[in-house]
Amino acid sequence: MRLFELLLVLSNIGLLACTVVFKKGRRRIPVFVASGIAMLVLVMHWTVEGYRVQLAFPYGITILFLALSGYSYFKKTGLPKIPRFLLGLAYTAIAVMLVVTAGVMYAFPVFKLPEPTGEFKVGTQTFHFVDPNKEEIFGETKDGKRELMVQVWYPAQAGTGKYAPMIPDTPILRYMAADYGLPGFTFQHLKYVSSHSYSGAEVNSAQTSYPLILANPGNGSSRFLHTSQAENLASHGYIVAVIDHTYNTFATKFPDGRITISTTDDVFSPSDDYPTSRGNRDKLGKILTDDVAFALDQFELLQSGQIPSDLKGRMDLGHVGVFGHSIGGATAYDAAYDPRIAVGIDLDGGLYRLRDREGLRKPFLFINSESYSEQLKRVMDNRVYTDEELNRKGSTREWEDQVAEDKKLELERMREAVDEGGQVLYIEHTEHLNFTDVQYISPIFNLLGVTGTIAPERASSVVNAYMLDFFDLYLKNQGGSLMTGPDSRFPEAKFVNSLQ
DSSP states (O other): OOOOOOOOOOOOHHHHHHHHOOGGSSSHHHHHHHHHHHHHHHHHHHIIIIIOOOGHHHHHHEEEEHHHHHHHHTTSSOOOOOHHHHHHHHHHHEEEEEEEHHHHHSSSSOOOOOOOOSSSEEEEEEEEEEEEEEEEESSSTTTTTEEEEEEEEEEEEEEOOOOOOOOOOOGGGGHHHTTTTTOOTTTTTGGGOOOOOOEEEOOSSSSOOOOEEEEEEEETTTTGGGHHHHHHHHHOOEEEEEOOOOOTSEEEEEETSSSEEEGGGGOTTTSOOHHHHHHHHHHHHHHHHHHHHHHHHHHHHHHHTSOOTTTTTOOOEEEEEEETTHHHHHHHHTTSSSSTTTTTEEEEEEOTTTTSSSOOOOOOEEEEEHHHHHHHHHHHHTOOOOOHHHHHHHHOHHHHHHHHHHHHHHHHHHHHHHHHTTTEEOOOTTTTTSSSTHHHHHHHHHHSSSSOSHHHHHHHHHHHHHHHHHIIIIIIIOOOGGGHHHHOOTTTTTEEOOOO
């Protein structure tokens, strides 16, 4: 809760208390003074912090009290006599509105992202890439070309001015709310959440070049929801490019103002049989993997100067990594077959196109949620779902048997990655969205089970530490201590030593 938000709610509580506690003949001046203070706080809140719809009740209460108390004070006569039961109802309604406001502010806070832990300041800029050789198949018009928005975070010279907002493309927020089945205004306050990056800052000259890492959000997610991970890596000397996979994000805004929303869910149907569903996922996966290859092509052009940019000559394209979350984690794994990519990380994502290729002969790190790790362990233990469990899952035995067969192949891929220097681990008390900045948006997500019981700040620090250590080991030839086994600093990180 921001300072003036808190003060506004407290001043409203004070107003209500003054009205109730002071007798009618003595309340005129105290209520007028308290109303003036509340109005001053309201103006400061609007000026310094900005308006947010979740505070509509305190706004209305403050203005109403000021108007009524001002009338009473300057007219030097009390307001018309109101029946006691009506006053009681009014006071009760105000109290309820303030309680509801406090609850909403708790549920949807203007949060702070964790500060990057590295020595570098962080800059950010966004690129619009168009692939002239690839038709867009998910758009409303079928003759368009595939377009991507890619945001880059990088080590920057000491920045000046304010940090860039976490989500500068605020029109997309209503689509994010719709994706969660909520009213369009629900997430509008996120426009006030700040990043720790300076927009368009100059690349830091401490090093001639920095390794490049490409990142991929999950289905229905966004590049903005990996801001803290990208900032942390950039602060440690990496250039991190997070790809908005068009039509796979909840919304993407292009420079000309167009906004695309997620349509890739349409390729899946609950009526599909399992092979059809798997085939559709593989087809979508190939498009996402191709996006990574195309983005890397564009960064080669940026590096050479064929696309004008301050990043010219500043990327170490001999040391390129990739990571992603959910289907973006599978994209990272699939994209790592590209010989230009040296190493990668999958954050809680089941793999796709498993039957299209031989095993990946590169180090790869798998960091899973506790629940997904339990699912994999069930497959390893050859445990069979009971009829009751199947009913709870809304699944069938045939479907789960086919899932298990795919997971066995996925486990084989993990074993191969470990043999090449990778690792498989999970973070205790985490769920799927603890690997994105969604975990900061609302504690309600914890109640819904999409984030675990672990504190968001702790989940972020553990995941960031292991990601950084792994990339440092293979892209900078340093670090790697966390890859050797359990560490007392991170007891939540559990290594999976047996994948049999």
